[in-house]
Amino acid sequence: MKADVVVVGAGPAGSVAGTEFARRGFDVLVVEKKQEIGPPKRCAEGVSQNGLDTVGIDVDMDVHHRIEGASLYAPSGKKVVMEGGDMFGYVLERKLFEKQLAARAIEAGATYMVDTQALDMHRRDDRWNVRLRGLDGEREVRARLVVGADGVESKVGRWAGFQSVNRLSDYHSGIQYEMANVNVDPGHIHLFFGTEVAPLGYAWIFPKRFSANVGLGVLERNAEMSAHGYLRRFIDSNPDIFMGASPVEINAGGVPVNHFTEMVGDGVMLVGDAAQLVNPIHGGGIIRAMHSSQLAAEVAEPALSDGDLSRERLTAYVHRWDEVYEEKTAKLLKLRAFLEKLEDRDFELLADILEGEDIFELSQARISFFIKKMLKRPSLLGLARKYLAD
Amino acid sequence: MIQIDLERCLHCGGCVGLCPVDALTLYGERLEVSEACTECGICVKFCPVEALEVPR
Numbered sequence: 293m294k295a296d297v298v299v300v301g302a303g304p305a306g307s308v309a310g311t312e313f314a315r316r317g318f319d320v321l322v323v324e325k326k327q328e329i330g331p332p333k334r335c336a337e338g339v340s341q342n343g344l345d346t347v348g349i350d351v352d353m354d355v356h357h358r359i360e361g362a363s364l365y366a367p368s369g370k371k372v373v374m375e376g377g378d379m380f381g382y383v384l385e386r387k388l389f390e391k392q393l394a395a396r397a398i399e400a401g402a403t404y405m406v407d408t409q410a411l412d413m414h415r416r417d418d419r420w421n422v423r424l425r426g427l428d429g430e431r432e433v434r435a436r437l438v439v440g441a442d443g444v445e446s447k448v449g450r451w452a453g454f455q456s457v458n459r460l461s462d463y464h465s466g467i468q469y470e471m472a473n474v475n476v477d478p479g480h481i482h483l484f485f486g487t488e489v490a491p492l493g494y495a496w497i498f499p500k501r502f503s504a505n506v507g508l509g510v511l512e513r514n515a516e517m518s519a520h521g522y523l524r525r526f527i528d529s530n531p532d533i534f535m536g537a538s539p540v541e542i543n544a545g546g547v548p549v550n551h552f553t554e555m556v557g558d559g560v561m562l563v564g565d566a567a568q569l570v571n572p573i574h575g576g577g578i579i580r581a582m583h584s585s586q587l588a589a590e591v592a593e594p595a596l597s598d599g600d601l602s603r604e605r606l607t608a609y610v611h612r613w614d615e616v617y618e619e620k621t622a623k624l625l626k627l628r629a630f631l632e633k634l635e636d637r638d639f640e641l642l643a644d645i646l647e648g649e650d651i652f653e654l655s656q657a658r659i660s661f662f663i664k665k666m667l668k669r670p671s672l673l674g675l676a677r678k679y680l681a682d
Numbered sequence: 683m684i685q686i687d688l689e690r691c692l693h694c695g696g697c698v699g700l701c702p703v704d705a706l707t708l709y710g711e712r713l714e715v716s717e718a719c720t721e722c723g724i725c726v727k728f729c730p731v732e733a734l735e736v737p738r
C-alpha cells in the first residue's frame with residue numbers, strides 16, 4: 293500500500309489533517325487504533341466561539357451546549373463572574389463531534405481505517421514504511437509524509453527520534469465524571485481553585501445538554517493523593533451541587549501543559565496533543581489541535597508538490613505556529629508560574645479585588661495590572677511580588 | 683516490570699506519554715508494559731486512578 297500522507301490518530305487533530313490534505317488532492321490514509329472514533333473522551337469538551345472562528349469550523353447546535361460565561365470560585369466559595377468575549381463558547385459532545393470531523397474528511401476524499409494500530413515506522417528511500425495491524429492482519433504502508441496526531445501517548449514522535457516524552461512537572465493528571473442532575477447555572481462553566489481542591493490545578497464543571505463534565509487536574513508534585521481522590525472529595529464537599537447527581541461516564545487523561553518536543557523531522561510532522569500544543573493555563577487543546585493540523589497542511593502542500601519533505605523544509609510549520617502562538621503561550625506560561633505560587637489566602641484576595649474585566653487583563657499577564665491595583669490596595673504587594681518574580 | 687491493574691485502568695494513555703523508555707503502549711484500549719520497563723515509577727505517580735504499581 294502507498295499513500296502521500298498517513299495520519300496516525302483520528303481525534304480532532306487527525307481528522308482535520310485528513311480533511312486538509314484530502315481537499316488539496318493528496319492521497320491520505322487516517323488510521324485509528326480504537327474500534328470507534330470518539331469515545332472514551334479525555335477531555336472537558338469546552339471550546340470558545342473565538343477559537344472555532346479561528347479554525348473556521350462550525351458546530352451542530354442541536355448537539356452542543358452553549359456557554360455564555362464563566363464563574364470562578366475561591367476556596368471560600370467567593371465567586372468571580374466573567375462574561376462576554378472569549379467566554380462565549382460551547383461544551384461539545386465529542387463522540388459526535390469527532391465522528392462529524394471524520395465524516396467531513398472522508399467526504400473530502402480521505403480513507404479511514406479504524407481498529408487499526410500503527411505498530412512502528414521505518415525510513416527507507418525517502419519514505420516512511422508504517423506497519424499497521426487491524427482485523428485484516430498486518431500490512432505496511434509506504435508514506436511520503438506521516439502526520440502524528442496520536443495524542444499524549446504519541447509513538448510517531450518517538451519513532452521519528454524526537455525528544456517527545458512528557459515531563460511530570462508539566463503534565464496534569466486529569467480525572468472526570470460526566471454526571472447527570474448537577475445543580476449549577478447551565479449557562480456558565482464553573483472553575484474551582486484552592487490547594488485542597490486541586491493542587492496546582494483546578495476543578496471544573498462544564499454543563500452539557502443532559503449532564504455536566506465534572507473533573508479536575510492536579511500536578512503530581514503537590515498532590516497528596518490521586519486525582520480521583522481529589523475528585524471524590526470535591527464532589528463530597530459540595531452537596532449543594534451534587535446532591536442527587538450520579539455519573540454516566542468516567543474519563544481520565546494526561547494534559548501536557550508545556551511544549552518542548554520537536555514538531556518536524558524528515559517526512560514527519562506532529563500535531564495536537566502529540567506536539568504538546570495545549571493552552572498552558574486551562575489545558576484546553578481542541579482548537580489548538582485543529583489549528584495545528586491546518587498550519588501543517590498549509591506548509592506540507594507545496595513541500596509535497598515539490599517533492600521536498602526534508603526537516604528543513606517542514607520547519608516552516610514550526611515558524612507558522614510560533615507566529616500565531618509563541619507570544620501568547622509565553623505570557624500564559626508566566627501566568628501559570630504565578631498561579632502555581634498562590635496559597636489559598638491569595639486566591640481569596642484575588643477574588644476580592646478581581647472583577648470580570650480584570651481577569652482578562654490578568655490572563656494577558658500584564659504587569660501594569662498589579663501596579664494599577666496596588667495603587668488602590670497596598671496589601672497586594674505580596675501578591676504582586678509573586679507575580680513579578682520568575 | 684510495573685504492574686497494571688486492568689480492572690482499574692481507564693486506558694487514558696496518559697502514562698504512555700510519560701514513560702522515559704517507551705515501555706508502555708496502549709493497544710486499542712488495552713495497556714501493556716514491555717521488558718524495557720525500569721520500574722522508575724513515573725507512571726505510578728501520574729495515574730489518576732491508581733491502576734499502576736511498582737512491584738515490591
